[in-house]
Amino acid sequence: MIEELVCWFIKLFTGARAQWTVGFDQLQPGQRVYFANHSSHLDFLILWATLPPALRHHTRPVAARDYWARSRPRLWLSRKIFRAILIERKNISRCNNPIDQLKASLEQGDSLIIFPEGTRSSGDTIHNFKSGLYHLARHCPQAHFIPVYLENLNRVLPKGEFIPLPLICSVIFGAPLRDVSERSKDDFLNEAKKSLERLNPL
């Protein structure tokens, strides 16, 4: 109920629209890892809100613990509404390795939203991807890796601003990456980044 209201408000405010370049009825069933460019705090919200409800219920955003665990309301939001998976960005050891968390979640049947750049960019270019996406693909080759280009979000809420503007943005879903398990690390990360850049309509 709260979830539907939150999504409705987000879509009304930003006029965000999902565009599926591959009809999502043609996509094979199974767990998905949506990976997107990152330029705004709203990114995962918009991506999550524009997913069809049936998919959304099984999709969990992956977010930084150091940001989301900083205050009680944030922690509550991330836990109860978005069901986010909070991962460590610093001080990673064998016992809190994010990949294990993500893998466990995928194995439970969830899909994930990931921002492989690791941090927000200015929105003009996509940074090189961190290797986490590759390690995830190696551990979970059965998941479909779907590039999602978020357009105009860097203008809605750029880095350093705290009041969003009501501008219209698009969420463009691409075709899943192929031959995930056969590629080398650099090859995979490059291809993943390129698949995202190709979705940029400009």
Next chain:
Amino acid sequence: MPVLSIDSELGAIIVGVVLLLSIASIIGYVLAQRTQSDKSKAVIDNLNARIRAWWFMVLFFGLAVLSGNTGSIILFALISFLALREFITLTPTSRGDHRTLFWAFFIITPLHYFLIWIHWYGLFSILIPVYAALVMPIRNATTGDTKDFLARTAKVQWALMVCVYFVSYAPALLTLKIPGYEGQNAKLLLFLVLVVQMSDVLQYVWGKLTGKRKIVPQLSPNKTVEGFIGGVLSASLLGGALCWMTPFNFWQATLLAFLICLMGFFGGLVMSGIKRDRNIKDFGTLIQGHGGILDRIDSICFSAPLFFHLVRFYFAL
């Protein structure tokens, strides 16, 4: 203030519009049954999408007008907000504009409509052309971002003028005091919107049926001389025929309608200029078949101020 006030004239116009739309829907249905070729099918599909959208627009507009002045003002404030959103989305702005745009969306636009709501004509008429024009560049300058400073400032100011200031002259008609026409200004607003929108529709119909010579092909490939003349003249006559709902006599209504249609046409042309410059076909996708909200209100933007001032000068106290 009456919540729902329908006098017999208002009732007649509602019945008329519903009748007209019903006929259009029937024609659209018959045409859809008859067409075979793919090319004409696309045109007919678009026509039917437009007619369907018209039903919704008429419903929204009708409910707003019938709910009284406050309802109309809220509706137009919402239209301005959505139009501004489309305009700014398609206008390249930079990081430095973020706070300035916040002012445009969340302070100036609501304040402007608030002034109409409290009937403060003196401040309403200068808020955006004078005070927004002063405040926005100041806000922009204080960010320290000087790249394309003049162009950026001009874009935001122009967006406010078109999407908020010009459009708001339509609901501002509700604030006029016309002797012998008290409490009936909603019909004046209805007259303006009906004539402008019928002019667009009739230009489209005349153009599709008889159009040959393109009027400004670089700007708008669909506008033809035949559509322009036929549409403007027939919509002007329609305006004259609607004089019974206005404080004007037949000739005054026809002349005013003619001027409205003319400005509406040029409004469409100017907005096409922006679209061609930005390399887009429509401002948005909000209204099925029509494009964005700006595509639908471009003619009102340009005709509302002229109509308001003419009525205010010649008919109001």
